[in-house]
Amino acid sequence: TQSTRPQRLLHAVQKNATRGDPRSVVKAIDNFCRQKEWAMNVGDEKGCILDSVVSEVNPVTVLELGTYCGYSTVRIASLLPPRAKIITLEFNPDYAKIARQVIAWAGLEDKIQVVEGPSGEWIPKMKEQFGVKTFDLVFLDHWKDRYLPDTKLLEDCGLLRKGSILLADNVICPGTPDYLEYVRNSPRYKSQYFKSHLEYTKAEDGLEKSVFLG
Numbered sequence: 001t002q003s004t005r006p007q008r009l010l011h012a013v014q015k016n017a018t019r020g021d022p023r024s025v026v027k028a029i030d031n032f033c034r035q036k037e038w039a040m041n042v043g044d045e046k047g048c049i050l051d052s053v054v055s056e057v058n059p060v061t062v063l064e065l066g067t068y069c070g071y072s073t074v075r076i077a078s079l080l081p082p083r084a085k086i087i088t089l090e091f092n093p094d095y096a097k098i099a100r101q102v103i104a105w106a107g108l109e110d111k112i113q114v115v116e117g118p119s120g121e122w123i124p125k126m127k128e129q130f131g132v133k134t135f136d137l138v139f140l141d142h143w144k145d146r147y148l149p150d151t152k153l154l155e156d157c158g159l160l161r162k163g164s165i166l167l168a169d170n171v172i173c174p175g176t177p178d179y180l181e182y183v184r185n186s187p188r189y190k191s192q193y194f195k196s197h198l199e200y201t202k203a204e205d206g207l208e209k210s211v212f213l214g
């Protein structure tokens with residue numbers, strides 16, 4: 001039977017990356033997506049902006065919405081301090097299966113918890129299920145029309161604290177207009193746009209970094 005793109009991406013990692021070396025896993029995926037098949041990873045250009053925000057925030061608890069094949073999960077986890085943890089939500093079980101194997105190849109299983117299911121159902125359960133108090137960093141990279149409702153849900157569930165950082169992918173392409181309008185106009189956020197390009201292309205895209213003011 002025909003393989004899927006995530007399966008081919010995983011094979012490229014297993015063929016070209018060194019076990020236990022997260023940066024080689026990131027490199028192998030970027031090479032695969034540039035030379036063989038485009039895939040919706042945050043990519044190398046926006047990935048550098050992600051790296052700089054993670055390094056600046058130095059988060060202990062991270063929530064990622066939208067795991068896909070685990071590219072940004074590995075990228076973030078490789079920069080975290082020893083006891084820090086990422087909870088990453090993925091709706092598609094096939095993607096989650098591939099992501100777990102990519103994460104294992106990078107040797108980062110201990111820092112990452114892949115949770116399957118819709119964000120709208122899991123966010124209200126974060127405290128009781130995972131003992132989370134608040135998130136220091138949230139990386140939004142899932143359905144673009146869920147960014148705003150899930151941000152409001154995070155607020156309502158008390159999962160954000162003064163200084164929590166929201167970092168959103170794809171605010172231009174495919175675009176998240178209602179989310180952008182909210183974080184840029186709400187008195188509860190201080191927002192900043194990092195102009196870049198859609199992964200592996202020349203199209204404009206960017207990341208929006210928003211600090212929750214409490």
Ligand SMILES: O=C(NCCCCc1cc2ccncc2s1)c1cc(-c2ccc(F)cc2)cc(O)c1O
Pocket residue numbers: 040041042065066067089090091092117118119120141142143144146169170173174198199
């Ligand atoms: O849809 C994208 N990403 C979300 C996939 C949806 C997966 C979900 C995860 C989850 C977890 C919990 N609850 C619900 C959900 S739904 C996406 C799409 C493009 C793109 C850009 C130009 C194109 F021409 C074609 C695609 C680029 C990107 O960087 C993306 O991130």
Ligand SMILES: [Mg+2]
Pocket residue numbers: 040041042141169170
């Ligand atoms: Mg994205």
